Amino acid sequence: MKRFICKVMTIIGLAAGLTSGAAASASVSGRMAGEKAETAGKKMLVVYYSWGGNTRVIAEQIKALTGADIFEIEAREAYSSDYRTVVDQAKAEIQKGEVHAIKAMPANLADYDVVFVGTPNWWSTMAPTVAAFLKEGDLAGKTVVPFVTHGGGGMARCEADIVKMCEGAQTLKGFAVNGDAVESAGPGVRKWLQSIGIIK
Ligand SMILES: Cc1cc2nc3c(=O)[nH]c(=O)nc-3n(C[C@H](O)[C@H](O)[C@H](O)COP(=O)(O)O)c2cc1C
DSSP states (O other), rough: OOHHHHHHHHHHHHHEEEEOOHHHOOOOOOOOOOOOOOOTTEEEEEEEESSHHHHHHHHHHHHHHHOEEEEOBSSSSSSOSSSHHHHHHHHHHHHOOOOOSSSSSTTGGGOOOOOEEEEEOOOTBBOOOOOOOOOOOOOOSSSEEEEEEEESSSSTTTTHHHHHHHHOOOEOOEEEGGGGGGGGOOHOOOOOHTTTOOOO
């Protein structure tokens, strides 16, 4: 049922041409690239938001494969735990271009060379909590690597909207996986990390 609602919502979202909120309205630009990074000896951090747990699974897989540190973004005012309610909350925020305030920023963000940024696909863009992190955090000069879990809508605008908010950062090709498939995504995550030069 949840999956069905997602699919219907994705179609409605696309048809309505929802803007991607804060991300879309940002005028900054980043670089969408598939360039390979030389990451040996680089300090890496996985930053993610997960409402239902799927994005957390991928974040943990990236941590396990790379040895990166990990930081979970938490909403300052938690979203409803009810699916239909959070869908409406998210829609309202995204339509208005709002970010959703977060409890804390990762400590020592400045020390990291590579920052993975993970989000669920919410109305075809990043969750407003992730937009809050990107708005507050200075990622200039770093390598930013997006990853996304979704309910059938794929990457949609998530990667492009993350890149837009990472002015001055180098960005590597992101990864998207259906939330239903996260538990078995390990080999795909490994291949992706190899393809962008993060691991051998
Ligand atoms: C508020 C909200 C909006 C969503 N919008 C979409 C969408 O536009 N397209 C899509 O494919 N999935 C959508 N989904 C489904 C989630 O992207 C998917 O279930 C994801 O794996 C959830 O990650 P999480 O468990 O880390 O929160 C939405 C889910 C929620 C709660």
